[in-house]
Amino acid sequence: MKRRKFLKNSGLTAAGALSAPILSSYSNEMEESNKDVKKAAVRPITVCTWNFKNATAKSWEVLQAGGSSLDAVEQGVRVEEADVTNETVGKGGRPDRDGNVTLDACIMDKDGNCGSVVYLQNIAHPVSVARKVMEETPHIILAGRGAEKFAYEQGFKKEDLLTESTRKQYEEWKKTSKYETTINIENHDTIGMLAIDKNGDIAGACTTSGMAYKVAGRVGDSPIIGAGLFVDNEVGGATATGVGEEVIRTVGSFLIVELMRQGMSPQKACEEGVKRIMKKNKDRKDFQIGFLAINKQGETGGYCVHPGFTYRQYTEAGHENVPVNSFYQKN
CATH class of the missing domain: 1.20.5 (Single alpha-helices involved in coiled-coils or other helix-helix interfaces)
Structure with a gap:
């Protein structure tokens, strides 16, 4: 033995x-x-929710000139804030149930610094006010009248944000005062943007006028760091669009970045983010969510609840609108 x-x-x-x-x-x-x-890292690169090609074109212009990712995302989303034909963001956004246009936005840089404004009125560029909150105060979020007062102190001008078009739509809506969420390709009430500059640094921004005819005072996920937007310069960034209440419940953008930290690709992380939401909303089909993510290598991914969500991407290889798969497939 x-x-x-x-x-x-x-x-x-x-x-x-x-x-x-x-x-x-x-x-x-x-x-x-x-x-x-x-694969070699893709940089610079800029991406945004939906087919906002003018926004990514502006962001790319900043990056190509050697600008920072923070400047790129701010300048990119400002394009949509200024576009009065875009009635879901900035000036010309549809009002709340009381007839007031209220704007939400946030911004986050490579070092984890961030700023946010919620329920801001009479200021056309909330993303720039959010950046001022980040850079000029010890705070992260300013709300309502306080945010508006701060904006004036920083040199922003008061503007009437209602246009003739949105004013007429509001008057028509008041005839029934019906409150519902529309699910289709036009339900893009947010632009979220992520960028990586030539130095490999990541930043993100998100801005919206929120749901049309929402209850006065309502705030969605867009200005909430970790929900509508999150950036970790070691890993990547994520942003969201759609019904913000559902994104907030899962802290969606933070979740996606953490999944990427654990080794998931941006695509798989976005898919898991949507699936987490749908586990809490079994068989529910009356809302839309879209996630967009980018990792440190410049790989991107997106996923949504219903078909129709796309994201716009600009790199040295070109400028394209990227369709994404959905939890519920087309019939």
Whole structure:
């Protein structure tokens, strides 16, 4: 018994001694091979929710000139805030049930600094006010009249945010005062933007006028750091669009970035983000959510509840509108 045991152990020892250098050599070869096939990081790059090509074009212009990702996302979403034909963001946004246009926005830089404004009135560029909150105060969120007062102190001008078009739509809505969420490709009440500059630094911004004819005072996910937007410069960033209440319940953008930290691709992380929401809303179909994510390598991904959500992407390879898959497929 002792001899057999000795021979068995000797055999294992010899096998181990033989296999160790072989395995080590194999491991080194694989490591070298992986270095060869590993994709080069895509930078600069800018992406945004929905097909807002003018926004990504402006963001790309900043990046191409050597600007920071923070400047790129701010300037990019400002394009939509200023576009009165976009009735879901900034000036010309549809009002709440009381007839007031109230805007929400946030911004986040590579160092985790962030700023946000909620329920802001009479200011056309809430994203820039949010940046001022981040850079000029010890706070992260300013709301309502306080945010508006702060904006004036920072040199922003008071503007009437209702246009003739949105005013007429509001008067028509008041005839029935029906409150419902519309689910279709036009339900893009938010622009969320993420960018990586030539230095590999990530920033993000998100801005919206929120749901049309919402209850006065309602705030969705868009200005909430971790819900509508989150950036971690070591990992990547994520942003959301759609019915904000559902994104807030899962802290959606933070969740997606953490999933990427654990090794998921941006695409898989967005899919998991939507699936987490749908687990809490089994068989429910009366709302839309869209997630967009980017990782440190410049890989992107998106996923949504219903078909129709897309994201716009601009890199050296070109400027394209990217359709995404959905939890509920087309009939």
